[in-house]
Amino acid sequence: MKYTISTLVENHAGVLSRIAGLFSRRGFNIDSLAVGVTEDPTVSRITIVVDGDDYMVEQVEKQLNKLIDVIKLKSFSAEELVRRELAMVKIGTKASERGDLLSLSKIMGGKICDLSNETMTIELSAESERLEEYLELLRPYGIRELVRTGTIALQKGNVSFG
Amino acid sequence: MQLTGAQAMVKCLEAEGVKVIFGYPGAAICPFYDALTDSSIRHILVRQEQNAGHAASGYARITRRPAVCVATSGPGALNLLTAVATAYVDSVPLVVITGQVARSLIGKDVFQEADVTGAAEPFVKHSYLIKDIKDLPRVFKEAFYIAGTGRQGPVLIDVPVDVQNERFSFSYPDSVNIRGYKPTVKGHAGQIKKVAQAITEAQRPLIVAGGGLFATEARYRLVELAERCEIPVVTTMMGIGGIPTEHPLYYGMLGMHGKQVANRATQEADLLFVIGARLGDRAVSNPALLEGRLRVVHIDIDPAEIGKNMEANIPLVGDANVILGQLLEQVPECTHSAWRNMLDRRRAEYRPQLRQFDGCINPKLFLERLSELADPDAVVVADVGQNQIWTANHFKIREGRFLTTGGMGTMGYSLGAGIGAKLAEPERQVITVGGDGSFQMQMMELATMCQHQVPLKMVIMSNLRLGMVYELQKNNFAGNYSGVFLDGSPDIPKLAGAYGIPAERIHSMDQADAAIGRLLKADTPYLLECIVNQDESSL
Known part of the structure; x- marks a missing residue:
């Protein structure tokens, strides 16, 4: 099962390497990891998606909590969160395919962020499972390059974390 | 400023x-x-x-x-x-x-x-x-x-x-405030109540004490709890000395190199009261065998240790000494005589046969004797290898301390650690026990103890080989000895002599008492080399 762990950490150098080191040292597998500063500039939020059983997730939480730079963390199941992952896909296009791609992109809520005579770059944002489906639809056109950010997430509703 | x-x-x-x-x-x-x-x-x-x-x-x-x-x-x-x-x-x-x-x-x-x-x-x-x-x-x-x-x-x-x-x-701050670091000291009141109840309900409770006892000198309260509720105690290697070795409720070190009676007790208990121990593989080789068959109370200041190696039914996070204090306020006197008598009988039946090799010191008898003649509050520092197991199982701790590298098993620990322990409490006897292998990893420190006048009492168990690996190769690799012989080693007492450190070598148990007497009396560093047989076993 996949869990999303939201982690608030001190925003200074070396924190990410401590967290990455912890995961590799303890044999935890990271599906994705996204970091960015929060509403408080001294705090960064790291969103980590891990795949594992309850035991593993409990261990990940406890070991992360031991890091002095970790201020607070909580793990969530998918239903408790709004989740987004951003992707940019560069597709090789013939002029004749552009129309198809444009309408596909529109259905997916995508945006064309770059265009050249041979390529088209589409920006997509969705839950990561949905993003997978979109990419499958785009694959036949020939994906030249793909870049993804990893999931970021916030709790649904009135509650806030932090 | x-x-x-x-x-x-x-x-x-x-x-x-x-x-x-x-x-x-x-x-x-x-x-x-x-x-x-x-x-x-x-x-x-x-x-x-x-x-x-x-x-x-x-x-x-x-x-x-x-x-x-x-x-x-x-x-x-x-x-x-x-x-x-x-x-x-x-x-x-x-x-x-x-x-x-x-x-x-x-x-x-x-x-x-x-x-x-x-x-x-x-x-x-x-x-x-x-x-x-x-x-x-x-x-x-x-x-x-x-x-x-x-x-x-x-x-x-x-x-x-x-x-x-x-x-x-420059100005030095008065206080610290680290938002990501707020360790728990006091045990959760509800959990304390559950633990107290578990102890009174148990038929065959067993305390497993680890090195966490020494961080805040929780050992006195531990003994008080064991005595009040008549609970047998075993320790990990790091927990040795948490209760005096000769205390009637102590059944020895558990684990791979521990006492049989201690290991069997963990399998037969219905409540394990684990305190300040992480239950590593050398202490409990297969925790899955125990899980589910008994209740586990796990007390540790590090929440990440609870449930890591063994599932805990009643987790309790906090400082061992504080938690024991909280428990002592709640736990009534109780007895577990049948269980204890059974363990006593087993302990009496199990008497290991110590083999005596001619022309050699029996390290187990020697260490027993050394501990009897040493000060009651002496600190003994064991190095790593057979010497560590011999010291763990045979040096009787009364009011003293047993220091060793339990987790990492770092050869070459004892002289450094001994120097530090002696400087921390100069009035206390500090004895190091090592082998001729580990000694050669750290013998440069003889100069440190001379330069800074640190009167360490050093015992070296010599057998011209890396005894523990030799034993492993003998038992598990069909005697294919590889890289374990220490030929080329110096004459250790003479080497000590080069530093001006008095030293002697003994070969026979007849010489032991007198040599121990000289070792303990010395007010300078003193080195005593004991020749042990190559086939002396760890256990």
Whole structure:
């Protein structure tokens, strides 16, 4: 099962390497990891998606909590969160395919962020499972390059974390 | 107060009440050594940086406060790392200070540059690289606080040499506030109640005590609880001395090299009361076999230890001493006589046959005898190998301490740790026990004890081989001995003589009492080499 762990950490150098080191040292597998500063500039939020059983997730939480730079963390199941992952896909296009791609992109809520005579770059944002489906639809056109950010997430509703 | 960074470092140590530090200078830490001469802090020059770390570890384990070791950048700091890792797994509080190349040169692979905070990351509780001198006082304050509270451990401070030379206005903070670090001390009241009830309900309770007992001297309360509720006690290697060896409720060390009666007791108990132990593989080889068959109370100051190696039915996070105090307020007197009598019978039946080899010292009998003749509060430091197992199982602890590297099993620990322990409490007898293999990893420290007049009592069990690996190859590799013979070793008493350290060698148990007498009476360092047979077994 996949869990999303939201982690608030001190925003200074070396924190990410401590967290990455912890995961590799303890044999935890990271599906994705996204970091960015929060509403408080001294705090960064790291969103980590891990795949594992309850035991593993409990261990990940406890070991992360031991890091002095970790201020607070909580793990969530998918239903408790709004989740987004951003992707940019560069597709090789013939002029004749552009129309198809444009309408596909529109259905997916995508945006064309770059265009050249041979390529088209589409920006997509969705839950990561949905993003997978979109990419499958785009694959036949020939994906030249793909870049993804990893999931970021916030709790649904009135509650806030932090 | 306008100070240089180096002067401020010394002031920080003074403010933390540091009296002794262990180290080895070099270019990148020179400003600090320069400032040190204006202080009353005593510097112990070791002969290799790793031993500065072990010495600080011995010092910290006796004083129960963070101890300080210092090294220069690059190789000096890297030599320290084995000792830092050793302290980390055994939860020993250290503040490790290393010099670093100037800030403008970091990352350029200059002379004696190493990424020490990076290299040390897996083995430290926390680390700092000071890039702004204004952070220096806060970093020192936090380092001592983090090292000495919660689950204790080493904290590393890497100080670039130009930061040591920079001037700034110094003031030492009064308090710390680290938002990501709030260790739990007191046990949760509801859980305490559950534990108290579990103890009274149990038919066959067993206390498993670990090294966590010594961080706050919880051992006296542990004995009180065991006695009040008539609960048998076993310990991990790190927990040895948590209850006197000859206490009627003590059934020995558990685990791979432990006592049979202790291991069988863990399988037959209906309640395991685990306190300050992480139940590593050497203590409980297959926890899955026990889970579900009995109830487990797990008390630890580190929540991450609970449920890591063994599932706990009643987890309880906090300081062992505080929690035992809370429990003693609630637990009524009770008895578990049938269970205890059964263990007593088993202990009486199980008498290991000690084989006597002619012309050799029997290390097990020797260590028993040594412990009987030593002061009741003597500190014994065991190295690693067969000597460690012999000492763990045969040196009887009364009011004293048993120090060893339980988690990392670092050969070459004992002399450094012994020097540190002796300097922490100069009036106390400190005895080290090692082998001729481990001795040769650290014999340079004979000079340290001479230079600084540290009257350590050293026992070396010699068999001209790496006894524990030899035994492993004999039993598990069909006697295919590989890389275990120590031919070429020096005449150890003569080597000690070269340092002016009185030393002797004995071959026979008839000589033991007199030699032990001379060892214990000496007011200088003293070395006693015991010749043991190659086929002497660990157990």
